[in-house]
């Protein structure tokens with residue numbers, strides 16, 4: 001069975017969007033519109049797996065939607081919407097909770113990292129989170145999912161769930177004359193120079209919405225030009241000049257991070273950036289990186305601010321996107337209910 005190519009991806013509206021979200025995900029969503037039908041979701045149901053002040057959740061939901069649009073997502077030919085407006089996500093997630101095995105879920109490293117020593121006291125939703133993520137993707141039979149490296153294991157789980165569902169219900173799927181292999185085995189798209197943007201103060205840690213010990217670790221999408229330049233100026237580095245060969249970045253996590261950021265912002269490879277800056281010191285490289293960052297991020301921030309100032313327009317876009325997403329979701333859900341054997 002071949003599935004029509006369809007892209008799905010999502011971002012949690014929790015905390016403020018940062019450069020990692022932009023380079024690992026949002027920036028890469030844009031060119032895919034030329035080759036695929038794309039669905040980009042603001043995954044608010046994922047956000048509440050850890051406590052969110054209701055007003056913060058609303059603000060962050062609009063902010064992610066605005067970032068999609070400001071970065072260049074075409075909301076007419078593709079879809080953006082927030083997850084909670086399409087109830088079928090929760091419905092399919094429950095079915096997947098009954099397909100996924102405890103052993104699989106227990107292996108999820110992101111849960112272990114997030115729960116830490118507190119695992120008795122985190123929400124059940126946080127544990128079940130990857131099964132909702134599988135539902136997000138498979139509800140639309142998405143074939144490709146662009147994400148950063150941290151989501152790789154969740155996408156492997158999505159394939160395991162699809163495969164087990166296809167096997168468990170294989171006879172029923174055949175009896176109903178549906179295509180064998182009902183769900184696709186989704187391909188992760190983890191590519192480009194910045195699949196794992198790291199903290200500006202500690203090159204061993206991921207840049208993240210939740211873990212930053214100080215604001216200087218993270219460039220936020222809504223930072224102004226001065227803040228961006230200042231954070232880059234004060235980013236941790238080492239005393240060596242930049243190497244002439246990418247291989248020599250291996251044991252220099254901070255240098256590697258800054259080169260990766262530059263490459264992703266300039267749509268270049270790391271080798272191309274090294275060809276330009278190899279042998280030069282950070283005194284030359286950092287101002288160039290600051291200038292590039294500001295030139296790419298500032299117009300996006302300006303447009304995001306304009307959009308979040310017009311909630312009526314964002315509401316209209318999200319509602320329209322949700323209507324179109326729901327139509328696809330409900331068509332698939334009707335078959336899935338039938339496969340499972342629910343009486344309707």
Ligand code: TYM
Pocket residue numbers: 008009010011012013020021022023024025043046132133136137145146147148149150151154194195196197198206207208
């Ligand atoms: P979230 O909201 O944590 O992150 C959104 C996207 O940003 C990427 N990302 C990064 N990329 C590079 N460097 C970083 N430092 C960095 N930090 C975050 C993430 O990989 C992600 O692509 N579980 C998902 C949301 C989700 C989803 C989905 C994604 C829910 N359902 C279905 C794809 C398909 C998450 O928490 O992403």
